[in-house]
Amino acid sequence: MSRFASTVFLVSCLLIISSVAHALVVNGGLQALFSSDIPTIDGQWTTANEWTDASETRLENTVNMTGYLRVKHNFTCIFILLDFATDYTRSTYDIGGVCFDRLDNGGVLPQSDDYLFGIQAGQTPAQVDVFQGTGTGQYPRDAWARVSLVDVEGKANYSHVNDPYEGSIDHRIYEFQIPCKYLGAAEDYGFYVFACDYHSNSMLEWPLGAGGNWTRMQPLFNVPPSPQNWGAVTDNFIPEFPLNTFALLIVLAFSAVMLIGEEKLRLSLRAHAR
Ligand SMILES: [Ca+2]
Ligand SMILES: [Ca+2]
Numbered sequence: 215m216s217r218f219a220s221t222v223f224l225v226s227c228l229l230i231i232s233s234v235a236h237a238l239v240v241n242g243g244l245q246a247l248f249s250s251d252i253p254t255i256d257g258q259w260t261t262a263n264e265w266t267d268a269s270e271t272r273l274e275n276t277v278n279m280t281g282y283l284r285v286k287h288n289f290t291c292i293f294i295l296l297d298f299a300t301d302y303t304r305s306t307y308d309i310g311g312v313c314f315d316r317l318d319n320g321g322v323l324p325q326s327d328d329y330l331f332g333i334q335a336g337q338t339p340a341q342v343d344v345f346q347g348t349g350t351g352q353y354p355r356d357a358w359a360r361v362s363l364v365d366v367e368g369k370a371n372y373s374h375v376n377d378p379y380e381g382s383i384d385h386r387i388y389e390f391q392i393p394c395k396y397l398g399a400a401e402d403y404g405f406y407v408f409a410c411d412y413h414s415n416s417m418l419e420w421p422l423g424a425g426g427n428w429t430r431m432q433p434l435f436n437v438p439p440s441p442q443n444w445g446a447v448t449d450n451f452i453p454e455f456p457l458n459t460f461a462l463l464i465v466l467a468f469s470a471v472m473l474i475g476e477e478k479l480r481l482s483l484r485a486h487a488r
């Protein structure tokens with residue numbers, strides 16, 4: 215391969231890699247980092263490092279409410295922390311939820327591959343309400359049906375213990391544990407998260423500005439916007455790259471080795487010729 219051809223090849227690889235990376239994050243993307251440390255689902259920072267090995271995303275809205283989203287997995291379950299650092303009121307009707315689009319195929323209405331896992335903070339006994347898309351109705355809120363899935367765990371609490379974001383005032387925190395068996399094997403899923411504070415009548419969501427809809431006393435399934443507005447979460451085993459990008463990087467590295475070898479051979483031949 216001539217030096218010119220090699221350069222063209224390398225530049226092409228780089229262009230393909232950048233386009234692949236961009237295509238994954240139309241509405242925004244985040245990663246579920248692998249960790250073998252399983253969190254305790256009790257709605258608080260059980261230890262100071264319980265979530266420090268998870269990915270971290272800051273949430274905010276137009277009235278200066280802030281929160282933090284952390285996501286990790288252990289191949290068996292996905293774990294989610296939703297730390298609403300500025301919700302200082304322990305309202306019965308505070309709610310938090312996460313949505314997954316298994317096939318990441320978007321659409322206006324939730325379909326049967328789409329799930330909503332939600333918690334109403336004051337509900338007794340504490341439980342996670344699970345809904346599955348039906349694909350029918352006029353609005354997204356019409357297209358959710360309650361289902362029962364075992365081994366899904368979630369808890370809302372009101373705490374500041376060990377909390378790196380708000381360590382002195384109690385506030386709303388939600389934790390979820392969702393078995394991967396319900397989400398199937400995929401590199402990425404559609405993903406949407408929300409937390410609503412009853413007292414201040416405001417909500418946080420991810421992706422920021424996705425268009426979630428909440429008014430006080432409305433049910434959980436009123437909140438999520440159309441799946442086409444959700445972002446994406448990636449949980450593959452090479453956190454930094456999608457698999458096809460990784461394959462391209464290997465080709466790139468191989469080409470670089472070939473180029474160096476070619477240059478060494480040329481220098482060696484030149485030395486012999488003298
Ligand atoms: Ca915990
Ligand atoms: Ca509240």
Ligand SMILES: [Ca+2]
Pocket residue numbers: 315316317318319320325327328441
């Ligand atoms: Ca879907």
